[in-house]
Amino acid sequence: MNTMFLHGTSDLLCFSLNDISYVPTTGSSCNMIVGIDDIGMKETAIAFPNPFSNSTTIQFNHTLNGATMNLYNSIGATIKSINISRESVVIERGNLSSGIYYYQILQENGNVLNGKLMIVD
Numbered sequence: 001m002n003t004m005f006l007h008g009t010s011d012l013l014c015f016s017l018n019d020i021s022y023v024p025t026t027g028s029s030c031n032m033i034v035g036i037d038d039i040g041m042k043e044t045a046i047a048f049p050n051p052f053s054n055s056t057t058i059q060f061n062h063t064l065n066g067a068t069m070n071l072y073n074s075i076g077a078t079i080k081s082i083n084i085s086r087e088s089v090v091i092e093r094g095n096l097s098s099g100i101y102y103y104q105i106l107q108e109n110g111n112v113l114n115g116k117l118m119i120v121d
Contacts, residue, residue, distance in 0.1 A: 043111055045103075051118035052093070058103070058115070059088045066108040071117075074100050093119055 044061045058069075064084045071080040071091070079101065082089060098119045105113040 043107075043113060045105060045113045045115055047091075047115060047117055051120045053120055055090055055092045056117060057088050057090050060113075063087045064105070064107060067105050069103055069105045072102045072104070074102075091117065 042061075045058050047056050047058045050056055063086060067084040069080075069082045069084055069089060070078055071082075073079050079096065080091075082091075084105065096119055098121050101117045101119065103115050103117060107113075
């Protein structure tokens, strides 16, 4: 049996069997389902340079609007909280000691990006 998937749709398509073939249906009975929702673009955050001494830039693959980035130390204490509404954010070392830090970016749509930064002397 050949199955045909319809390219470019994000809707779930339902087909029912008549006497000859499967046909699209809008009824409550469904013999075959094809298609899945588009997952969309995978969101990424890349820090460079990493490790860093003075500052690092975290670059996103698209503009974040209304996101919040929390920076945590190695024991999980929040060190900084930064509002983000652009495609990148610069993290200044300031008075942070050398070591490993973790960041979590919470977006308005509920998506979360996580990453690790290393500060060196």
